[in-house]
Amino acid sequence: MQKHENYLDENVGNIAIQSWRIGNLKGWLMVIVGLVFIGLLFKFPVFFIGIAIAIWGVTKIQKQKKLNQKSKLPPALLIVGLLLALTGCAGSLDDEESADKATTTEQVATDKKETPEEKAPVEDAEKAEKEEAEKAKTETEAAKNIPVVSAPALEKKPAPAAKPAPVKKTETSGTTAHVPVKLVKTIDGDTIKVLYNGKEINVRYLLIDTPETNHPRLGKQPFGEEAKERNRQLVNSGALTLEFDIGERYDKYDRLLAYVYVDGKSVQNTLLSEGLARVAYVYPPNTRHLTPFEEAQAAAKKKGLGIWSIENYTTDSGFDSNAVPAAKPKTQSSASSATTPKAPSPTPSKPVATPSTNVAGGQEWFQNCTELRKKYPNGVAKGHPAYQAKMDRDKDGYACER
Numbered sequence: 001m002q003k004h005e006n007y008l009d010e011n012v013g014n015i016a017i018q019s020w021r022i023g024n025l026k027g028w029l030m031v032i033v034g035l036v037f038i039g040l041l042f043k044f045p046v047f048f049i050g051i052a053i054a055i056w057g058v059t060k061i062q063k064q065k066k067l068n069q070k071s072k073l074p075p076a077l078l079i080v081g082l083l084l085a086l087t088g089c090a091g092s093l094d095d096e097e098s099a100d101k102a103t104t105t106e107q108v109a110t111d112k113k114e115t116p117e118e119k120a121p122v123e124d125a126e127k128a129e130k131e132e133a134e135k136a137k138t139e140t141e142a143a144k145n146i147p148v149v150s151a152p153a154l155e156k157k158p159a160p161a162a163k164p165a166p167v168k169k170t171e172t173s174g175t176t177a178h179v180p181v182k183l184v185k186t187i188d189g190d191t192i193k194v195l196y197n198g199k200e201i202n203v204r205y206l207l208i209d210t211p212e213t214n215h216p217r218l219g220k221q222p223f224g225e226e227a228k229e230r231n232r233q234l235v236n237s238g239a240l241t242l243e244f245d246i247g248e249r250y251d252k253y254d255r256l257l258a259y260v261y262v263d264g265k266s267v268q269n270t271l272l273s274e275g276l277a278r279v280a281y282v283y284p285p286n287t288r289h290l291t292p293f294e295e296a297q298a299a300a301k302k303k304g305l306g307i308w309s310i311e312n313y314t315t316d317s318g319f320d321s322n323a324v325p326a327a328k329p330k331t332q333s334s335a336s337s338a339t340t341p342k343a344p345s346p347t348p349s350k351p352v353a354t355p356s357t358n359v360a361g362g363q364e365w366f367q368n369c370t371e372l373r374k375k376y377p378n379g380v381a382k383g384h385p386a387y388q389a390k391m392d393r394d395k396d397g398y399a400c401e402r
Helices: 002-043 045-067 073-144 224-235 267-273 290-303 369-375
Strands: 182-188 191-196 199-205 240-243 256-262 358-360 363-365
Touching: 002 045, 045 073, 182 224, 191 240, 224 256, 224 267, 256 267, 267 290
Parallel strands: 199 256
Antiparallel strands: 182 191, 191 199, 240 256, 358 363
């Protein structure tokens, strides 16, 4: 009997232990389920709200059946809950897809950013190689273009080398203000040297051109000395000022480009109106006073003054000295305020020495340029009695020029 009771006690204890274990297991399962539910609730809140409303609707429908009541509210709650649940699921899926796409886009953008950085060294190296190749090519071409000076070429004085026109700023840029300057000297009919901003600089008159007085190739041209003398008279007769236009300030010889005034009166306009200059070197936008200059030139041309007194002497490209022997100067009008210039002799200068020459049939013959220059220091033009083709080495229509 005692053994039977002990056996029962042991079985009861085992059952209690097993029940306790099962109870604990259920408790843990409930905790896990609860945690999962809470996680899903935060992730899909709309879905669970819809499910809750649907369950509420089902409960209402069951109560109505038991009480034999009819109402539209429970079915409506059921439908609304189901719709909310479906919407919650769809919205969550869309959010996940959007997040995936955003991640993919960011990754692609990162890859694109990294790609140029990886290629940058290669591109820089290729660019450097191209620059070195171009530099070497330029140096080779420059070496090929270096002129070889021959012995005969030393007799001729080369013209000044053209420089790239520098872009320099001056005062009164783009205005009509006059800048006072001090005259240093008169160079020729369209160029003077002045003291500007504390420095001596040559000033080239804008929009006009006068005959040459001492050109290395053209020599002394008719009316060149008259234009220079008249220019000297004008710039020394009063207060000298400069006016700048809106374009280039310096030419390729580094000369300042300007309109020149004496006591407010245009020197360019005076030279044009007296037939000692022509309108030339018109380079926009430096054309502020082009119209009045052209009007002054037209008036002098109509009267046959100065350079316009010799037929075909003044051309669009300059002055043709070859036209002088074949044409007789016209009598100039006394209306000009300047001293009436006369057409000079075709010979550029007076003879210094009388070399031995042979004169036959109106022609003068010299053995070489050395002998010719003793009488004509600056050479002679084609058509002159002393001109010989063999002495015109560069075939420019001017023999034995310096």
